[in-house]
Every structure is written in structure tokens, then in C-alpha cells.
Amino acid sequence: MSAKTLRRAFLTEIQTGKVEFACQIARFVMDTILGRRPVNAKPIKNERLRVTLAIFVAKVRLGWTVANYHQQVRGPIDEEHAWQRLDAKIARLAPRETGDFPAGSRPAEPPLTANERISAG
Numbered sequence: 001m002s003a004k005t006l007r008r009a010f011l012t013e014i015q016t017g018k019v020e021f022a023c024q025i026a027r028f029v030m031d032t033i034l035g036r037r038p039v040n041a042k043p044i045k046n047e048r049l050r051v052t053l054a055i056f057v058a059k060v061r062l063g064w065t066v067a068n069y070h071q072q073v074r075g076p077i078d079e080e081h082a083w084q085r086l087d088a089k090i091a092r093l094a095p096r097e098t099g100d101f102p103a104g105s106r107p108a109e110p111p112l113t114a115n116e117r118i119s120a121g
Contacts, residue, residue, distance in 0.1 A: 024039075027039065028041060029053060029057060031043075032044045032050055032053055033050055033053055033054045033057065035050065083113070083115045087113045087115070090113075
């Protein structure tokens, strides 16, 4: 019998066999990574091998990459600007001079800025 005859006679089996094989391999890999006993196979107990397999799957199937350099998400932090933003947030959240303080608890002097608090403490 030729390969062409076999393909024609068993086309459905060949097509579903590819999918079933891929599913069995995927199930085995996931069972191994998760430490479960694979169906019809011996479990792999070597932790290093399981982690290596997990990294391989993450890279190949999930698009995970490892950078060879430090990726900078945004520019360097401007310290003075950061202090100004922190002071603005604190001022926004602090009680206002409109009488938000309970009677007799009004501070005698204005609150310190974030920069002054760190320098003092």
C-alpha cells in the first residue's frame, strides 16, 4: 500500500491523531510542571527539571522573555519634583484652615513639608 492510499483511507484518524497527540503532550507537560502524576507515564520528581520545563513552556507558548538589560519604564526620578508632589498631596489631604479642626486642637504653627519632616526626624 502506498502512503497516498493510507492517507485517503485514514484521513480522519490522521487529522484527529495530530490533535490528540498534541493534547497528550500538553497534558503531560502541565502535569509535570504542576507536580501531578501524568496519565500513563511515570511522574518526574526532579524539581530542577520541572522548573526548567516551566520556563521553557513560558518562553515558547506564553511569549515570556528575559531581558539582558535593565528596562527603564520611565525616566529617572526628579527628587525635587517628587517632594513637591508629595507636599501637594499632603496639603490636599490635611485639614483646611476653615475650621476643620476640633475646638482647641488647632496647631500653633503650620505643618512641616515632607522634606522638613525627613530632615527633622
